[in-house]
Amino acid sequence: MDIVTAVNRTLHQEMDRDDDTRALGYDIGPLGGVFRATDGLLDEFGESRVIDTPLSENGIIGTAAGMAMRDDRPIPEIEFMGFFYPAFGQFMYAVAKMYKRTGGEVAMPMTIRMPYGGGIKALEYHQESTETFEIHAPGVRVVCPSTPYQTKGLLASSIRCDDPVVFMEPKQIYRGMEGEVPTEEYTLPLDEARVVSEGEDVTVLTWGAMLPEAKQAAESVDADVEVVDLVTLSPLDVETILESVKKTGRCVVVQESRRTLGLGSELSALLNEYALDRLKAPVKRASGYDVHFPANDIEDDYLTDAARAESAIEAVMSYEF
Secondary structure, eight states, X not given: OOHHHHHHHHHHHHXXXXXXXXXXXXXXXXXXXXXXXXXXXXXXXXXXXXXXXXXXXXXHHHHHHHHHHTTOXXXXXXXXXXXXXXXXXXXXXXXXXXXXXXXXXXXXXXXXXXXXXXXXXXXXXGSOOOHHHHHTSTTOEEEOOOSHHHHHHHHHHHHHOSSOEEEEEEGGGTTTOOOOOOSSOOOOOTXXXXXXXXXXXXXXXXXXXXXXXXXXXXXXXXXXXXXXXXXXXXXXXXXXXHHHHHHHSOEEEEEEEESTTSHHHHHHHXXXXXXXXXXXXXXXXXXXXXXXXXXXGGHHHHSOOHHHHHHHHHHHHHOOO
């Protein structure tokens, strides 16, 4: 399967497994979603469980919050991460805070699916990688798969989780890779990073669409590189991150998002606080630039790629105190 097919198969299986699971969002019905991730759901489950909404992200998330409060298990789709901003009030006031505000009496079992990032030559609001906003909200899990296998297992776990989950889908590699995926149901843990390849010289931390770029860079440099896929951006698997960096003594973060206040900044601070005595070089970030996502004719110059990641790896490898 490719990633978008893995999403579609998981939605079919999870909705078939649990009658309280409902999908809602703009264009998810007859059209099957802008990327066809919800294709066939309406025909199989009907309008009461596959709800084609008006173009109102605030309404979509607010409605989903109410559904979760009445013991449904909604799966709202936000067509693109850049469309999430109108819904941010509902996200912060209701979704993120409800469990705490009710003293644990009201859970919010909902999974907000949203394709994120560039790489498809779309318009500006369709290209955002602003996961920092969601990571900064306590009480919400933020999950980002990087392969079809990860996608199916993590999405199933997210839907079954009683916490609200933001499920980031890397549309740059939606259909750009295929991998073996079990047809039967399975789940993967939401709170464990994945060591993709082991190494002794430098750790590369990354997630989502940047994993292929990081792997390519790791294979092209003259160093023994350990690549770690974070998988869950909030809460972080701090143990795996620290274990890897303390072993290698060097770290590069490869992120698609803008540099300032991106997750790489938090990772750098984390390593400074808990692994400074083991570092042989400062943490280096390969990232997007601190500008708005550009027009599609210069998108390739903006996006973080293997060459930028390779340069960062070489920089930490050559550093001397």
